[in-house]
Amino acid sequence: MPPPPSAPLAPLRSAIVEALYPTSANILPVVCEGLGLASGDREEAFASKRNYVQGRISGLSRERLLQLAYQLLQDGPNYELEEAVGRVEEAGERLISELLRRSIGRALIPFDLSGHVPIFEFLRDIWPIDRLPSRLYSGGTVQDDLERHMHRNADMDNDEALEAVGAYTCSQRRFFRFLEALLHPRTREEDEQRRLVAILNPLLQRDGFHLAETSSISGYPVFTVKAISGSAGAPADPLISETLAAFDEASVHEAWTRALQRRTTHPEGAITSARTLLETVCKHIIEDAGGTYSDRDELPKLYRTAAEHLQLAPDQHTEEVFKTILGNCQNVVNSLASIRNKLSDAHGRGRKAVRPSARHAELAVNLAGTVATFLVSTWRARQASQP
Template sequence: MPFPLSPRTIDAIADIITGGPGMGGAPPPIGFYRSGPQIEKFMRSCNVAFQVTGSRVPALVSCLMAVNNGIEPEKVLPRIIEAAADPRDFAAEPERHTAVIDHLNRALQSDGFELQSQGQRVRLVVSGHSTPVVEQLSGIVGTISFDTVRRDLDRALASIEADPEDAITAACSTIESVCRSILIELGEPLPGKKDVQGLFNAVKRPLGLAPERSDLHSQIADDVRTTLGGLATVIQGVGALRTHAGDAHGRERGYARVDARIGRLAIHAASTVALFLIETWQRKFPARDLLRHDDPA
């Protein structure tokens, strides 16, 4: 990610976290007004040590500038920005959340970033680097009971720039979680080999995705078999990439085998596969209850 951020963006982040100076006659805050102790608590939740000395707004700006110009700001600032725009804090005031996103994005655009809503979260991404399939998958796993899928996808998206090796591992886990979730929902046994290829092979039969199926129209049979074979190849490739370039099996200190491009490739490929599997499951079993387990029946 292109860090450090501009001073204008740092000021915008401080605006949201502090709620502004809070002086009489000032316009209402875009974010929430936070007292000094509340700002300290917010920063602690982001794993940043901070203590207000003097005025709370200048103190926070100084802290953010220190992070911005410090070591690995790409690992710390996204966490702070995403926490400041967490939609869960604005559940009762969605219009305020929209104003927060707009305020931050106006500043972030000059730094080449944007905040995007992805399911029940917002993510800081490089402008133009999200895709409709990732956004659609993020949305769909926010409404069904596949909680582990959402966590794996969130982890992949959060790691894509700062830790692409971890993003690849999480992308592969996203497919695995979809397959496991579908098998569990259908009461099917999990395979003995629970890697991504073993799980996909187990889910093909109940979903009717085996290339050797014989119920296809003659005009499209070969095309469908070719496409399903390609789907298996993509899954095999993501699994191999996880083994050879991900961090699931450890990695050498200070050695990066891949860059963010390959991390994005893995996430986009995994998201396409995961979305197709979920939509196939929904189409084949439309009577299934797709509510999240913590939603009222």
């Protein structure tokens, strides 16, 4: 297997040079020696501080340059140096495209970007908007642009604001920091968190990432961008996500997204979400078909009712192969209801109760997603065939 591509080191060297440039020429040789660089004298430093540093780092390896950059960053944040480090360390890793970043920006247009947090405070936590040069006016800053066009003129949407701060071209780690801040409990309430996750995950999955619920603060979920690998993702996930989002994004797709997020991190909750997904799909289909159900109806009965409206009940077919397949679907649903009752977090349990593992949750979630997609696709096909 060929080695992963490496990022050009020139931008990192340039960022190191600029990070040291404010140092007085009187003490630059001492500072450089303290960083482990070759010694020199003040006369050389006075001739050109940039050349002094450049000459001492030009032959350094990638690892040594990164070590030097992290030494400098210990003195305080430095946006340009942080970005250069990010570019080098991300080389060869899985990356999301600029096209996808822009798709995310457009998807965020209807939302309040900073939620409960003042917009400038929110953005300054990620980008130094009060120092970044304006892309619109000479001599101004990005913060000046945002103040004029987001506040005073109200003619800049979220997509344009993200373009202004450099969200579409910054390092991936910074863009992911933005997404995680966007969804943090400090920024917005849980219902809006989950609506955003339901919208963003189908986009992120295109490049192999997803927003996973990794922890909580006072019961509020905290989401982290994770690469989809191993059991974190399955080939059918994007197709199921697309189908369920088109059917009903507000509740059905939200239940599916929650099940996906919990599949490896919270198996018990994932099994509960898998059953909730199927219950929600069945109820939607029954309602759309003009049928009724009771609040006391459990998943097996809801599925039978929905299947009858869709003509999927085994006794509605004469071909033995279809009767077998549809009967097995009913068995899958009954088993999901049973495993949820025995292993999920929906009921209290004793000390010796069996706890589900990630593989149990993966099976339950994938089965629920497949059955839900089959029901939705069948309902859409029946609607399309009606005159």
